[in-house]
Amino acid sequence: MGIGTTTLLLIAVLTPLGFLAYRLGRGKALTAMAAGISMHSRPQQYGWYSVVWMGLPALGVAIAAALLSVFGVIAPARELVLIVSIAVAALGLAHGLRAIRPEVRARNALDRVIRLLLLSAALISIITTISIVLSILFEAMRFFREVSVWEFVTGTVWSPGDTFLEAAGRGDEVGEGTSFFGSVPLFAGTFMVTAIAMATALPIGLLSAIFMSEYATHRQRGFAKPILEILAGIPTVVYGFFAAITVTPIIVDIAAFFGLDASYSNILSPGIVMGIMIIPFISSLSDDVINSIPQTLREGAYALGTTKSETIRQVILPAALPGVISAFLLGVSRALGETMIVVMAAGVRPNLTWNPLEDMTTVTVSIVYSLTGDLAFDSPQTLSAFALGLVLFTVTLLLNLVSTYLVRRFKQRYD
Amino acid sequence: METEVKTETTAGAQTMSQDVNNTPAVDESTRPDVKMSASQLNLWYGDTQALYDINLDMYSREVTALIGPSGCGKSTFLRCLNRMNDLIPQVKLQGNVTLDGEDIYDHSVDVVQLRTFVGMVFQKPNPFPKSIYENIAYAPRLHGTGTSRSELDDLVESSLKRAGLWNEVADRLDTPGTELSGGQQQRLCIARAIAVNPEVILMDEPASALDPLATATVEELIHELKDNYTIVIVTHNLQQAARVAGYTAFFHMGKVVEFNDTDTLFTNPKEQRTEDYITGRFG
Amino acid sequence: MQRRLTGSAEDPRIKARYRSEKRFKSYTVTALFVAFAIIIAFFTDIISQGYTAFWKTEIKVTLDYNERAARIGQFALAEDLRDIVSRGATRSIPLEIRNNPELAGTTREAWVPTYSRVDQYFKGNEELPPEMAAQVESLKEAGIIRTTFNWAFFTSGDSKLPELAGIFSAMVGSILVLFVTLIVAFPIGVMSAIYLEEFAPDNKLTQIIEVNINNLAAVPSIIFGLLGLAVFINTFGVPRSSALVGGLTLALMTLPIIIISTRAALRAVPDPIRLGAFAMGCSRWQVVRDHVLPLSLPGILTGTIIGLAQAMGETAPLIIVGMIAYIPEAPGSIFESATVLPAQIFTWASEPRKAFVEKTAAGIIVLLAVLLTLNALAVFMRRKFERRW
Ligand SMILES: Nc1ncnc2c1ncn2[C@@H]1O[C@H](COP(=O)(O)OP(=O)(O)O)[C@@H](O)[C@H]1O
Numbered sequence A: 001m002g003i004g005t006t007t008l009l010l011i012a013v014l015t016p017l018g019f020l021a022y023r024l025g026r027g028k029a030l031t032a033m034a035a036g037i038s039m040h041s042r043p044q045q046y047g048w049y050s051v052v053w054m055g056l057p058a059l060g061v062a063i064a065a066a067l068l069s070v071f072g073v074i075a076p077a078r079e080l081v082l083i084v085s086i087a088v089a090a091l092g093l094a095h096g097l098r099a100i101r102p103e104v105r106a107r108n109a110l111d112r113v114i115r116l117l118l119l120s121a122a123l124i125s126i127i128t129t130i131s132i133v134l135s136i137l138f139e140a141m142r143f144f145r146e147v148s149v150w151e152f153v154t155g156t157v158w159s160p161g162d163t164f165l166e167a168a169g170r171g172d173e174v175g176e177g178t179s180f181f182g183s184v185p186l187f188a189g190t191f192m193v194t195a196i197a198m199a200t201a202l203p204i205g206l207l208s209a210i211f212m213s214e215y216a217t218h219r220q221r222g223f224a225k226p227i228l229e230i231l232a233g234i235p236t237v238v239y240g241f242f243a244a245i246t247v248t249p250i251i252v253d254i255a256a257f258f259g260l261d262a263s264y265s266n267i268l269s270p271g272i273v274m275g276i277m278i279i280p281f282i283s284s285l286s287d288d289v290i291n292s293i294p295q296t297l298r299e300g301a302y303a304l305g306t307t308k309s310e311t312i313r314q315v316i317l318p319a320a321l322p323g324v325i326s327a328f329l330l331g332v333s334r335a336l337g338e339t340m341i342v343v344m345a346a347g348v349r350p351n352l353t354w355n356p357l358e359d360m361t362t363v364t365v366s367i368v369y370s371l372t373g374d375l376a377f378d379s380p381q382t383l384s385a386f387a388l389g390l391v392l393f394t395v396t397l398l399l400n401l402v403s404t405y406l407v408r409r410f411k412q413r414y415d
Numbered sequence B: 001m002e003t004e005v006k007t008e009t010t011a012g013a014q015t016m017s018q019d020v021n022n023t024p025a026v027d028e029s030t031r032p033d034v035k036m037s038a039s040q041l042n043l044w045y046g047d048t049q050a051l052y053d054i055n056l057d058m059y060s061r062e063v064t065a066l067i068g069p070s071g072c073g074k075s076t077f078l079r080c081l082n083r084m085n086d087l088i089p090q091v092k093l094q095g096n097v098t099l100d101g102e103d104i105y106d107h108s109v110d111v112v113q114l115r116t117f118v119g120m121v122f123q124k125p126n127p128f129p130k131s132i133y134e135n136i137a138y139a140p141r142l143h144g145t146g147t148s149r150s151e152l153d154d155l156v157e158s159s160l161k162r163a164g165l166w167n168e169v170a171d172r173l174d175t176p177g178t179e180l181s182g183g184q185q186q187r188l189c190i191a192r193a194i195a196v197n198p199e200v201i202l203m204d205e206p207a208s209a210l211d212p213l214a215t216a217t218v219e220e221l222i223h224e225l226k227d228n229y230t231i232v233i234v235t236h237n238l239q240q241a242a243r244v245a246g247y248t249a250f251f252h253m254g255k256v257v258e259f260n261d262t263d264t265l266f267t268n269p270k271e272q273r274t275e276d277y278i279t280g281r282f283g
Numbered sequence C: 001m002q003r004r005l006t007g008s009a010e011d012p013r014i015k016a017r018y019r020s021e022k023r024f025k026s027y028t029v030t031a032l033f034v035a036f037a038i039i040i041a042f043f044t045d046i047i048s049q050g051y052t053a054f055w056k057t058e059i060k061v062t063l064d065y066n067e068r069a070a071r072i073g074q075f076a077l078a079e080d081l082r083d084i085v086s087r088g089a090t091r092s093i094p095l096e097i098r099n100n101p102e103l104a105g106t107t108r109e110a111w112v113p114t115y116s117r118v119d120q121y122f123k124g125n126e127e128l129p130p131e132m133a134a135q136v137e138s139l140k141e142a143g144i145i146r147t148t149f150n151w152a153f154f155t156s157g158d159s160k161l162p163e164l165a166g167i168f169s170a171m172v173g174s175i176l177v178l179f180v181t182l183i184v185a186f187p188i189g190v191m192s193a194i195y196l197e198e199f200a201p202d203n204k205l206t207q208i209i210e211v212n213i214n215n216l217a218a219v220p221s222i223i224f225g226l227l228g229l230a231v232f233i234n235t236f237g238v239p240r241s242s243a244l245v246g247g248l249t250l251a252l253m254t255l256p257i258i259i260i261s262t263r264a265a266l267r268a269v270p271d272p273i274r275l276g277a278f279a280m281g282c283s284r285w286q287v288v289r290d291h292v293l294p295l296s297l298p299g300i301l302t303g304t305i306i307g308l309a310q311a312m313g314e315t316a317p318l319i320i321v322g323m324i325a326y327i328p329e330a331p332g333s334i335f336e337s338a339t340v341l342p343a344q345i346f347t348w349a350s351e352p353r354k355a356f357v358e359k360t361a362a363g364i365i366v367l368l369a370v371l372l373t374l375n376a377l378a379v380f381m382r383r384k385f386e387r388r389w
């Protein structure tokens, strides 16, 4: 019996039991009230009270059993779990009904249960983070059992296996059965694409934000802001297509015009398109911080006889700097983790170069390529994706923490 | 340039105000020169009028205090004097304001230049998030009045000295201006305004955010600055007006109700509303 | 009288300052215009590449159910048409004949799709060998070749033959995935937000949860893919490539968005309403259920729609959990292998054949149209139900 079937069966049994519990509980309370006994809570609340007694312990048993088997402690037969859960539900129902007495504070008990349910929902986000960390860490450790951390951090050759390079048409370059996991070329590619993206996004985003917050009339602002935000709603796969099909040929043509040789998977194209994607992040965050600079600071500058641009460049921007830096860091974090644009438009060949017209590959590209295709899950190549993911997760987390810290300090200063 | 303010000069307002009500009863011969003057000045925020037919002269090297209940238009008027209201898009203005007889709302006027002649200090100290030194050196460097490092050093020192702040900060000119105490920040802002070497300094309740001790220091400073600058100060505090100002104008509901030398205005007001206000019956 | 206030126009220093003022402003305007130009270029590019996919070229043929056609469908066609008609058009003929033996020996006229290169030729995207070009041109003139609206693009699934490929199965996949996402993320997200906003004491645990949610919102989406792979597929045994695993993965990604927007909506309900309800003897939960939730529902739904729109465009984590399988038939349940619209776009984009470019772009147009509708819906709801306190 599959886990899906078991779950469905459990639900199929517990749902009618729940209805039954509600009707019986409410009925008992109603009978008592009809007999002139004053009850602490409303009849429906006694109904729900019995539902809780019926369902909660039974679900607890089922979930505990599921967790036990998932983590390999013991694996009780699913049929057994099902039967025990239903038995517990029946016992719980009986107990709940018996427990209904005038002095029982069903409403308060229900409030506590609801509070507990809400809290467990809130804890799911924590569990998500913990499972991200644990699962990635666990698989990465398995990787590092086979590949030394030193090689991973300092090695300059990344060739996880022949399949990978054969796919890229370069199978002959590596001998049989050799694989290298030096991640430096991957991080170089990621760094390159991020740098290009930020070099595109920062000037356009920041200057647009300055226009919108300092020069634009109310109407211009109301028009320009939503239009820029369109860029934020475009899926990355669409940007990837745009980069690969439209921008790359243009770049190759332009390069050829200047007598330069650009690869058809040059890193410049995904970099620029990624920058376009990041423009709205930079512009809306910068717009926010520039707007929260108090008007008195502007007036102080104007009263000294400064022009508008002098006020902006010499007073407002320095004051907004922490906020702009924070926007920049968030943008960097986006660029580092961006996947589709590079998968579709950048190369697959690990390449250590300074030339943005050459093809390079990135961390996210190798994660995708090591996990697609028919690979054994515990081959070093598959596991390497988790090692790379671990680094990516850590770096973006740090960037995000620093960025929130900067914004918080900035907001405090100007409250 | 901020030229969003629509200036309409009404024909009747061309002549200087001779309104008896707004001319202090001082002897012609001892009356000082008029430095700035507003005539028939009306101002609207969108559709609501905030100033009505203001006629007011501000005398050279004197302190003129503007008093009145809050919301009566004191700040609005003060901000007309260096065209700070240009920064608010929906402001509409009619009438004229002169500096040494020159209409500051004339379309040929360079607002940036105007503000180097008419400096301003605000209610809430607003030092730039830069070092103390940079706060003061910023404008002179910008305007080209101080270029070499030694010139600027001198200027920073003399401005801080005149603002009475030098002794307190001489050894930490590199610390951010925002780290000073409230009173020190306000004096830094005054020093910053002085460093531009303006002729007129506008002060909008400069002491209202300060503690009594800092207030006293600032008042003393105003007293000393009077010898070199024309000062227009908005204050809520009647004692302060009495202490620092030679002339006082009483504003009410966007109009100048009475203008006179301070002693006369406080001891012998002509208008009932003025008397009510200074005796604390409203406001 | 000396005109000091206007004399400045002659001062070279002031002149230079005003010049730099103008220059700076022009930089900011230029930046904005560059951004606009990019947006316009982007949409023009996508639409001009994709709109042709909504039309297809058809040819009228006589299908001859002869003996050879019972083995190889192509033989049902006149010999000179075999290179012009889509191979997909005759693929099912042997099966048809086997199922209905009485068809054998009959003929039938039908409009069938042309070979993709012919289709591309009429759309001006590809060249044909001269004789072939002349042939199809004359067929076109004779009215035997026509152009019609390509309904098949919306009603059929993926195909190796570009002229037959459509987005139907990807759409069904997207709907299944979003369904799972909604079912999981909406209740959990709203409950978390209610806890944090209405119930949580101000303690360490609450702070940790808050910081955690904000950080989760900034984790790169591909990391969620790794999580889905390691936890849902490898640990819990959820079938790879299924809408279930995709939906669960996206649910974890969407959760922070729903929590953050729900909290904002709850916070917008003013406290006097809560106090009033408490004063009537409501328990905390009753206050939330009867007063706060109804008032904040539009805000919550708006946030949820925006979160779902974002999930709908997500590709990277779904690739990691295997949702780029070749799916010609729409999946029947959340346990079957499925693909989603963005993943379909990705697969088509990696096709070397030129005829797939217009399919890709057309898929993008459909995706953008759906996302635009969702976002417009969110904006509309916000406008319509927005309440100012
Ligand atoms: N930026 C503005 N927009 C609209 N109305 C304003 C603005 N600033 C001031 N006002 C209005 O103009 C009137 C005068 O304000 P203000 O000059 O600040 O008064 P005071 O400084 O005497 O307290 C008040 O009624 C105020 O509400």
Ligand SMILES: [Mg+2]
Residues within 6 Å of the ligand: B074, B075, B076, B204
């Ligand atoms: Mg004021």
